[in-house]
Amino acid sequence: MMPVRLAPGLLRVIAVLFRYRLDDVGGGSDRMLAPLRWLRPFAGKPPSGIEGMDRGTRMRLAMTELGPIFVKAGQVLSTRRDLIPPDIADALSLLQDQVPPFPGGEARAIVERELRMPVTEAFSSFDETALASASIAQVHAATLHDGRAVVVKVLRPGIEKRIARDVNLIRALGELAQRWHPNADKIRPLDVVAEVEKMLANELDLQREGASASLLRRNFIIGDDLYVPEVHWEFTTQGVLTLERVYGVSADDIAAIDAAGIDRKRLAEKGVRLFYEQVFRDNFFHADAHPGNIWVDTARVGEPRFIALDFGIMGSLPEADQYWLAENFIALFERDYARIASLHVEAGWMPANVRLDELEAAVRTVCEPYFTRPLSQISIAELVVKLFQTARQFELTLQPQLILLQKTLLNIEGVGRTLDPDIDIWAVAHPVLKRILRERYSLRNTLKQLRRRAPQWLHTAPELPELVHAFLREGGRGTHRMVADPAELALRADDSQRTRRSMAFCLLGGVLLVCATLAFGLKPQNGGWPAAVAAVAGVLAFVVGWPRRRR
Template structure:
């Protein structure tokens, strides 16, 4: 996208940002003053703008800019090693829900992808979608043999719209790279490239199907996690057909209690499943929020999770998997020297950094946490703080480690919702 063709969209992004008074993020740069002057002549997005925290204003601006910026904000919220906590928390609340596109359009897309009329493949197809998001929507259907399935279909033209907004994000990232005093730490163009890769993966439903199949195979003998079956003969790059499952969102406490689910056991199983995926299989669900993690309502005192939405999965290079495991062990033992040595030996931090300096910084971050009872210490929170501290020493993390950090936050948060007294350290 050239600067000329990007101008109308770029102008809209700028106006929305200034109406939400987001020019404050440019404070200390050469462009702050002209942005502030322009903001002064634009009407505020809301009368109560002065009472809204900056994170809430940023979230509302992304929502107004549309589904691709919502997705951008969601990915950005995982970068707690880069963002202040208040911004990460606000962006994590972004919801990827948009108006559905017409069911007859979905029908035509599916027929085109599968190469025949719908009745050739399905006994029944529900044109009103079960769910609708920025990239795709999901319809209920019944196969000719009576099996209940869900059919996920990409939005018409979504690839073009994503390319347009990603090109725009590259332009904006370049501006941040040029004018922001801390651009070398934030590396905005790397962040945009990471988001671009994530969205590219979500546009290939055959890739998602392969992810689902591998996770299903990894847990085929597990009583703790169920993964729906993929119907490969009815799956293409723009269409995914999965076995339909029924469950309760994992954070719906009232519904779980109503059917007799043992929440304490469920919380423990959730944490263990995370560590099995990371350290046993090296393949983990990296979008494990409650909308994608359900509970089998009939599983009672031996509860079973159900996994959904396999567009974002993670795996670590073997070296990073080793270094991460060693870091966790050192953290459990409060061996700050070992943590510092591991960060240097892994190559995450330049070898020019002095180990005793890094050890002291690590101790400063961790000691306040370890003054509490272990059951009250968040492994995810300590890990995030460690990474934030290490950024001061030019920490370089692979995107997969960032995904893992996000997943750990989600799983630990869910575990504490299910059982506030869970001892994450004992389970880990």
């Protein structure tokens, strides 16, 4: 039963939807709100010019009127292009999270309470006029006592209670949609609400944002492609984040970039490379990479670079998904449609009973029209979106982290094409991804991973004989049932012997690989040849012992 206290808020939301004629957007929402249309005359006069607006623009204006938390919800919804029409997703992606600032005196008081010291003790100067203001926090300029310029991000007073109240309202709306919307099984409104809750919870912890900035900075501390401001941890808490102040222009400010004399073509190529390095090399990527959060350092003309800001939304992938995605991208670059189809099934994104020939034909149908264009006109992000939409016909199970990646790819391509409309994203991305995969799955890196995991294997090694003995004993019990056919008894005995032989060889192979790892790790100079011999012998033992299907 929905709490009565939420009724006024729900009525306000419905009134705004009626005013912006969002009960007529189609897709089933008109049928969902039909019982409440008698309220339309009481909803107020529609805004001027609304008759000529498309439904996406009306949705964006309604979200803006409903307030900051609904703006956040709209921003999250814009990433779910697998669930909502493209025109609405495009419109919601333009939502700006900007609200009037709260008084600077309150910001100063919050900083003093969080840092447990007077502002004058932490900073030599603190500007009470906000540099920027959003629904969750606002930013103030300050100076450390050693003269370094910083920015101080401060959570809004009472924001936790307001978010809890609005999240309850959004969840109530999600429950209504789940119950009454005819396409609820496809839209999954409660899943979207869960994503909004998770994002807001992350943004309420500025110490978490600082940790994300610190990791991204460490990943790119060497190189000239991306600069991440330093976190000043001594002046950072859950409610206050102090960062090095950086200077630049928005990545879509073409006039300022040209005035600085920066090579936009070179800069655009760096932007594409940065995406693939973050995702496939580091497995940690900026997931809110719109131009407002990606600046260009105009002081670096000869070697241009980007500056990253706002680390509240970061993404990462499970190691398995990372591998399957990389292989899918490579197959896409090489137009290997059969490989794409088999990878989707091997990754577990689709049921094993899917007919690969039908899936391959569907992938080819989507991709071939794109390859008739010049490569510079092909959008990888657009193609990936259409592939996901096509794959849904084959019961694709799409995880939220893949949606976040898809949205980031759209943002990065948008930045790249704004800087250089003629950029050949395929030519830039393909060699970068192949290089990253070659390094990631090289023999040296594999040995490094084995050496890293060796202590854990040694810790569990004493248990292996007991586990093998228990496995063989259980297998033996299964063959002692009465069987009428003697030939079947002999066959089962043969299978049991094969299983024991396979287990023995695989166990031997594992022991040899552990020995090889230890030899290489403890004596890297003198243990090279013994380690190599042990590693080869271990692999051969695995090959011999690996169970084979009986013909």
